[in-house]
Amino acid sequence: MTFDVLADVNWLAILVAAVAWFALGSAWYIAPPIATRWAKAGGIEIAEDQQPDPMVFVLTFVVYVVVTTGTAMLAVATGTDTAGEGAVLGGIVGAFLVCAAAVSAIYDQKPEPLNYFWINGVFNLVALVVVGLMLGSWT
Numbered sequence: 001m002t003f004d005v006l007a008d009v010n011w012l013a014i015l016v017a018a019v020a021w022f023a024l025g026s027a028w029y030i031a032p033p034i035a036t037r038w039a040k041a042g043g044i045e046i047a048e049d050q051q052p053d054p055m056v057f058v059l060t061f062v063v064y065v066v067v068t069t070g071t072a073m074l075a076v077a078t079g080t081d082t083a084g085e086g087a088v089l090g091g092i093v094g095a096f097l098v099c100a101a102a103v104s105a106i107y108d109q110k111p112e113p114l115n116y117f118w119i120n121g122v123f124n125l126v127a128l129v130v131v132g133l134m135l136g137s138w139t
Contacts, residue, residue: 009072013138017072017131018064024130025060028123041115067093068131075135086136087129094128097121 029035039046071093074080080089098121105117 003073005073005076006069008076009069010135010138013135014065014068014072016138017134018061018068020134021064021068021127021131022057022061024127025123034119037115038119041110041112041119043111067097067128068135071128071131072135075132080132080136083133083137086132086134088132089136090128090130090132091125093132094125097124097128 029038038044071090074093075086075089078085078089080086101117101121101124105113108116110116
């Protein structure tokens with residue numbers, strides 16, 4: 001595979017799928033049961049009046065676009081052209097992200113690294129299945 005497949009990806013689908021991933025993350029990490037467990041597991045203290053740095057969100061979205069573009073390239077290269085095939089491809093890409101999160105959890109100095117891993121890992125797996133489903137549907 002070469003970068004030539006970039007000419008064949010659906011850029012609108014990539015943008016919409018990355019926005020969906022970002023929106024899912026907003027809902028996932030704001031939901032009180034998950035947000036509370038995630039912060040505790042990561043040793044993160046958030047004051048009520050604390051405003052996050054906007055660059056955190058910009059960089060997060062850029063990463064989502066990059067990973068979504070890579071997933072779209074794989075979709076083109078593998079001939080993925082249905083929602084079901086896209087969901088499977090997204091699950092495979094998501095599994096790689098879960099494995100990377102597992103390695104990070106092994107070395108992270110978090111108060112509850114296993115819980116932190118599960119919250120982040122499951123989120124990325126679910127998000128990539130959604131991304132893949134969307135990309136497969138839009139080919």
